[in-house]
Amino acid sequence: MPDRHGSRHRRALHAPPAGGVSPRRRPEGAAAISEHPLPTHATGDVLGEVLDQLGPRPDLAVVTVTGNHAGALEDVARTAATVLQPRVLLGAASASVIGGHREVEQSPAIAVWAARLGRVEPVRVRTARLDDGWAVTGLPATAADGPRTLVLFADPHSFPTDGVLDQLGETCPELQVVGGLVAGALGPGGARLVLDDEVHTGGAVGVLLEPGADVETVVSHGARAVGDPLVVTRVDGRHVLELAGQPAIDRLREVLESLDPAERTVAAGGLQIGIVIDEGRAEFGRDDFRIRPMVGADMASGAVVVGDALDVGQTIQFHLRDALGADDDLRAALAGRSAAGALVVTSTARGHRLFGYPDHDADVISTLTGSRATGGIFTEGEIAPVGGRNLLHTSSTGILLVGPERA
Structure with missing residues (x-):
C-alpha cells in the first residue's frame, strides 16, 4: 500500500529505451508527472521516471x-539540467500542467517531458517598451535553411504576441510557432520562464x-460554427456595426433564434467569433477561422463587440464553445x-x-495518437x-x- 505521498502521486508514460538515435529516425519521448507536495520529492519522482x-x-527537456x-x-x-543533461531545457510555471494522461489543475504538481528529435537551439526573446510600441530582440533572423519549428513560452504581460507573430510572418514565412502565454503570472515580473x-x-x-524536424502542429479551437458566414459591412475598431448590410445585433438575434434550447443555454454563457483567415476560399471549415471572444453587444448602436479589431470586408461567423x-x-x-x-498547450x-472533469485533453491526445509521451501546460493564449x-x-x-504518422 503506497503512502500518502508515495507512488500514487506519480503518473508516467513509458517510452522506448534510449540509444544512439539519428535525427532522421523516428523520435523517442518520455513524460512523467508527480503531485507530491514537496518540490524536492516531486522533482526526484519525475526525473527518475x-x-x-x-x-x-x-x-x-520541458519542465x-x-x-x-x-x-x-x-x-x-x-536539478533537471544536471540530472538529464539535455541539449536545451525549456520550461515555465503555470496554473496547471500536463503529464501523460493526467492534467493537474491548481494544485501542486511537477511534470517533465523529454524527447530525442534532432538538433535544437535555445531562443531567448527580450522585449522593451518604446514610445511607439515594443523593441524585440532574440528572434530567429531567417528561415533560409528550410522550414523550421519554434516552441515558445511567453509572459502575457511583457510579450507583444501579435506583433511578434506578424514580424516573424514577414522575416521567416516558413517558420511555424507553437506555444503559449503562461497562465498564473499576476502582473509584470510575475512570470517564471526556464531556459537551460x-x-x-x-x-x-x-x-x-x-x-x-519530424514534427507536426495541430490546433483544436474547441468551438463550432453556427449560422452562416457574414461579411463585415460597417465597423469601428472592435465594434462591428453591420454584418451583410444589416445591424450586427439583428444578425446576432437571427443566429440565436436558429439555435435549439440547449444551444441557447450554451450561447448565454458567451459566444465566440470566428474570423476567416483566407478570404479567397469559397467555403470555410474548422481550420479556416481565428477564434476570438464576443465581448458584448451595444444595444444603442446595434453593434456586436469583438475581442479583436476588424476591417470592412472581413468575414466572420458566430461560434459556440461547449464540452x-x-x-x-x-x-x-x-x-x-x-x-x-x-x-501540449491548452487553455x-x-x-x-x-x-x-479532469484530464480530458491529455487523455484524448494520448489515446488517439498512441503517444507514450504527452506533456505541457495550461495557458492564457495559445500560439499555433x-x-x-x-x-x-x-x-x-x-x-x-513528435514523430507524427498519418493513417
Whole structure:
C-alpha cells in the first residue's frame, strides 16, 4: 500500500529505451508527472521516471510546474539540467500542467517531458517598451535553411504576441510557432520562464528545432460554427456595426433564434467569433477561422463587440464553445494521426472548467495518437499556425506532435 505521498502521486508514460538515435529516425519521448507536495520529492519522482524511460541527454527537456511550486522552479530547473543533461531545457510555471494522461489543475504538481528529435537551439526573446510600441530582440533572423519549428513560452504581460507573430510572418514565412502565454503570472515580473538552468521573469523563451524536424502542429479551437458566414459591412475598431448590410445585433438575434434550447443555454454563457483567415476560399471549415471572444453587444448602436479589431470586408461567423463541441473538434483534429510524443498547450478555459472533469485533453491526445509521451501546460493564449499563419488563439489546444504518422 503506497503512502500518502508515495507512488500514487506519480503518473508516467513509458517510452522506448534510449540509444544512439539519428535525427532522421523516428523520435523517442518520455513524460512523467508527480503531485507530491514537496518540490524536492516531486522533482526526484519525475526525473527518475524520465531517466528510466529515455535515459540521459535528450535533445529537449520541458519542465513545467504549477503555481504552488513556482518559488522552487529555479532549483527544479538546475536539478533537471544536471540530472538529464539535455541539449536545451525549456520550461515555465503555470496554473496547471500536463503529464501523460493526467492534467493537474491548481494544485501542486511537477511534470517533465523529454524527447530525442534532432538538433535544437535555445531562443531567448527580450522585449522593451518604446514610445511607439515594443523593441524585440532574440528572434530567429531567417528561415533560409528550410522550414523550421519554434516552441515558445511567453509572459502575457511583457510579450507583444501579435506583433511578434506578424514580424516573424514577414522575416521567416516558413517558420511555424507553437506555444503559449503562461497562465498564473499576476502582473509584470510575475512570470517564471526556464531556459537551460536560468529562470526569467519576462519576454519569452523557446527552442528552435532543426530544419525538417519530424514534427507536426495541430490546433483544436474547441468551438463550432453556427449560422452562416457574414461579411463585415460597417465597423469601428472592435465594434462591428453591420454584418451583410444589416445591424450586427439583428444578425446576432437571427443566429440565436436558429439555435435549439440547449444551444441557447450554451450561447448565454458567451459566444465566440470566428474570423476567416483566407478570404479567397469559397467555403470555410474548422481550420479556416481565428477564434476570438464576443465581448458584448451595444444595444444603442446595434453593434456586436469583438475581442479583436476588424476591417470592412472581413468575414466572420458566430461560434459556440461547449464540452461536446470541444471534444468533437479535438477528435477531428487528431483523426488518423499517431505520434511518438505530444507537447501540449491548452487553455485555462478548458480542463475541468469546460468538461466538468479532469484530464480530458491529455487523455484524448494520448489515446488517439498512441503517444507514450504527452506533456505541457495550461495557458492564457495559445500560439499555433492555422491557414499558413502563426496566430494567437483563445480557448484552444495547440499540439506539437513528435514523430507524427498519418493513417
